[in-house]
Amino acid sequence: MTPPFYRIFPRIMPWRKENDRDGETGAAIPVANTGLAACRGWTGAELGRYGKGPGFVAPVLAAIGGVSGVRLKKSVVMVGMMGAGKTAVGTQLARVLSVPFIDSDEEIVRAANRTIAEIFERDGEPFFRLKEAQVIARLLEGPPCVLSTGGGAFMAEANRRMIAQKGVSVWLRADLDLLWQRVRHKSSRPLLHTANPRETLRGIFQARVPVYALADIAVDAEADLSIEDMARRVIEALTTRADVLEGT
Numbered sequence: 122m123t124p125p126f127y128r129i130f131p132r133i134m135p136w137r138k139e140n141d142r143d144g145e146t147g148a149a150i151p152v153a154n155t156g157l158a159a160c161r162g163w164t165g166a167e168l169g170r171y172g173k174g175p176g177f178v179a180p181v182l183a184a185i186g187g188v189s190g191v192r193l194k195k196s197v198v199m200v201g202m203m204g205a206g207k208t209a210v211g212t213q214l215a216r217v218l219s220v221p222f223i224d225s226d227e228e229i230v231r232a233a234n235r236t237i238a239e240i241f242e243r244d245g246e247p248f249f250r251l252k253e254a255q256v257i258a259r260l261l262e263g264p265p266c267v268l269s270t271g272g273g274a275f276m277a278e279a280n281r282r283m284i285a286q287k288g289v290s291v292w293l294r295a296d297l298d299l300l301w302q303r304v305r306h307k308s309s310r311p312l313l314h315t316a317n318p319r320e321t322l323r324g325i326f327q328a329r330v331p332v333y334a335l336a337d338i339a340v341d342a343e344a345d346l347s348i349e350d351m352a353r354r355v356i357e358a359l360t361t362r363a364d365v366l367e368g369t
Contacts, residue, residue, distance in 0.1 A: 191368040193220050193265040196288035197359065198257075200275040200336055202326060203310055204303035205293040206351060207269040210342075213352040215267035218366075224269045228256045237271075241311040246273075254280055261287035272325070273312075276332050285337070289365050291355055292336035297326050299344050337362075 197214065199207040208224055215222035226237055229252055233240055240249050253274055260268055261283055268288070274280050275290065284290050301319055304310055315321045333339075338358045342351060359365045 191218070191366060193218050194365055194367050196261055196263075196265050197267045197355075197365070198261075198284045198288045198290045199267065199269045199293060200284075200290050201272065201293040201333055202295060202300050202329060203272040203312075203322075204300040205272075205295045206303075206342055206348070207293055209348050210293060210351045210355065211267045211269040213348050214355050217352055217356065218267070221264070221266040222269070223260055223266050225253060225256050225260065225274065226269075226271050228260065229253060232256070238308075238311045238314075250277065254283075258283055272329070275336070276329060281332075281335060289338065289359070289362065290336040291358065292333045292339045293342050293351070294333070294339050295342035297323060299342065300326065302344070 197211075199211045199214075201207055211224075212222045229240070229249070230236060233252070235243070237249070240252075250273065253271060254277060257268070257270060257274060257280055260266070265288075270280075275284070275292075281290070301322055304313065304322065305318070312325060313321055338355075338361075340351070340354045340358050346354075356366075
């Protein structure tokens with residue numbers, strides 16, 4: 122039985138009426154509310170047929186935790202400031218799209234067997250940036266995934282060029298106050314180990330925002346949005362591009 126999407130998601134499909142018919146097959150669209158479980162296993166093409174443009178599929182994907190037949194064609198690279206939510210949102214996004222989530226910082230830590238702070242202290246930031254670029258290049262050569270990068274990774278032109286060639290960059294755009302609220306109590310941010318970490322964060326923010334603006338897609342982060350809501354925003358933005366998701 123065809124799931125009655127217009128009843129399950131009334132705010133998404135308010136134009137669906139009783140006794141509507143499928144435009145392709147002419148079959149009547151049932152009105153019984155069979156719930157979200159009925160949508161599982163449907164392909165992106167089937168979802169799209171009962172929707173109204175790409176904006177319909179994304180909320181369904183986020184609501185039911187993935188739909189078969191929707192394939193990520195290239196890696197989604199999360200960029201932005203520390204505290205923007207790249208890891209949390211990226212993890213949820215990967216779950217919805219049924220692809221691996223990889224954190225470039227974690228890959229660096231694993232390879233070096235040291236924390237980011239220890240690498241900065243012992244070898245300096247230039248060494249760290251070199252290793253970061255090498256890790257990102259390696260990961261972009263692999264199967265499509267959701268890749269979260271460190272806050273400074275996108276600042277390097279070579280990294281931006283690699284990401285543009287092999288993936289799609291998504292900037293999680295958050296304001297300074299939100300970022301500070303999220304990072305002020307964390308000791309794992311070596312760049313903020315200063316006498317005035319908020320002013321340091323402000324300086325980094327002002328220097329990096331113009332470069333983050335070069336990303337392929339920008340998605341606004343807000344304090345009252347859940348991780349699931351943020352992942353849904355990212356998916357909605359990705360569906361506006363023809364080269365990222367197949368089956369929508």
